Amino acid sequence: MKISKYVVTSSFKDFLPEPGDFELRNEKYPPKLKNGEFLVKAEYISTDPYMRSFANKRIAPYEQFGFQVGKVIETTNPEYPTAMTVxxxxxxxxxxxxxxxxxxxxxxxxxxxxxxxxxxxxALGALGMPGMTAYLGLLNICQPKAGEVVCVSSAAGAVGSIAGQIAKLKGCVVIGFAGTDEKVRILTEELGFDYGFNYKTIKNVKDSVLSVCSGIDCYFDNVGGDLSVGVMECMKNQGRVAVCGSTSSYGNPSLMKMPKIPFTVKVQGFSFTQWSWQEQKAAIQQIKEWIDNGSIKVKESVTNGFEELPNAFIAMLRGDMVGKVVVKL
Incomplete structure (x- = not known):
């Protein structure tokens, strides 16, 4: 039996990779596991925006990194028994x-x-890294209070959709920006956002925000660029900005721009890894409770087939998908 894997053979030239940048290769199946090792068969593999950002730091060829979830099918490690989900x-x-x-x-x-x-x-979305990121970044950095106005960019994505719903659970007025009219409909009609805007069709971000509120208290930023400049120019005094990502500038850092904001606004970048594993687990447990009782709805786009991973990754970056994008093997 052979193990199949994807190798990035050509460094991404622009924001969107090309399918030809990835090569499917095989490696030999180990004849015998070493003491302490275990073998996991993947069932779902994740695609995430950070993969594009982190690619800038690597020189091809390299194995494509990312999260996956699967089952242990062989083990010599008592902490990871056969049939365990990992x-x-x-x-x-x-x-x-x-x-x-x-x-x-x-x-x-x-x-x-x-x-x-x-x-x-x-386990790769709302109950994985994206869920941890939304929960920990929003509640620890933005610290939204009931009655405040929270704005989320890339609000129909894996992280933004969860962050916005958590803000609603905290009693906030929530504004979401997304890239299609259908995504905006999902935000307002299915996920409970109070207002939604298609950033590709509105004339002015700042005017759109101020048409529905007097200013923003908290901004959960996933995109950077012109959209975030417009939103942050609506920040109130003592406002808080959690910078989760800057997808608009991935592959072209020159697109990063600085807005004019009140001196009292706190802007902080973060990674979910800055919190302890105990805090990360607590975040997942709370989100699971909200999902179980219907307080949070999860959106995901599932593509079938290992061979579709590059296409699913590119489609996710292009904004073709709603919610968390995973590939089922």
């Missing part, structure tokens, strides 16, 4: 030989997501 940062490969050590990028050990009867794919 989330790991093992990359785009159908089988992974692991030993329980933290991954070199995020420092996370393979773990059981304990998602119960919920779909396994959620």
């Amino acid at each position: 989330v790991s940062h093992s990359g785009w490969r159908d089988y992974s030989v692991l030993n329980g050590d933290p991954d070199p990028i995020f420092g996370i050990k393979p773990y059981d997501p304990q998602i119960g009867e919920l779909p396994m794919s959620l």
Whole structure:
């Protein structure tokens, strides 16, 4: 048996990779696991915007990194018994030989997501890194209070859709920006956002924001660029901005721009890894409780087939998908 994996053979020239930048390769299946090792068969593999950002720091060829969730099918490690569900940062490969050590990028050990009867794919989205990011970034950096106005960019994405719903649970007025009219409809009609705007069709971001409120208290920023400049120019005194990502400038840092904001506004970048594993687990447990009781709705786009990973990744970056984008093997 052979293990299949994707290797990035050509550094991404622009924001969107090309399918030809990825090559499907095989490696030999280990004849025998070493003491402490275990073999995981992937069932879902994640695509995320950070993969494009982190690519700028790497020189091809390199194995495509990323989160996946699967089942242990062979083991010599008592902490990871056969049939255990495991989330790991093992990359785009159908089988992974692991030993329980933290991954070199995020420092996370393979773990059981304990998602119960919920779909396994959620372990890569609302009950995984995106959910942790939304929960920890919004509540610890923005610290929204009931009655405040919270704005979320890329609001129909894996992180933004959860962040916006958490803000609603905290009693806030929530504004979301997305890239299609259908995504805006989903925000306001399905996810409970108070207002939604298609940033591609509105004439002016600042005018749009101020048409529905007197200013922004909290901004959960996933995109940077002109959109974020417009939003941040609506910030109130003592406002808080959590900078989760800057997808508009991935592949072209010259597009990063600075807005004019009140001196009292706090702007802070963050990564979910700055919080402890105990805090990350607590975030997942709370989101699971909200999903179980219907307080949070999860949107995901599932593509079938290992061979579709590059196309799903590109489509996610292009904004073709709603919610968390995963590939089912």
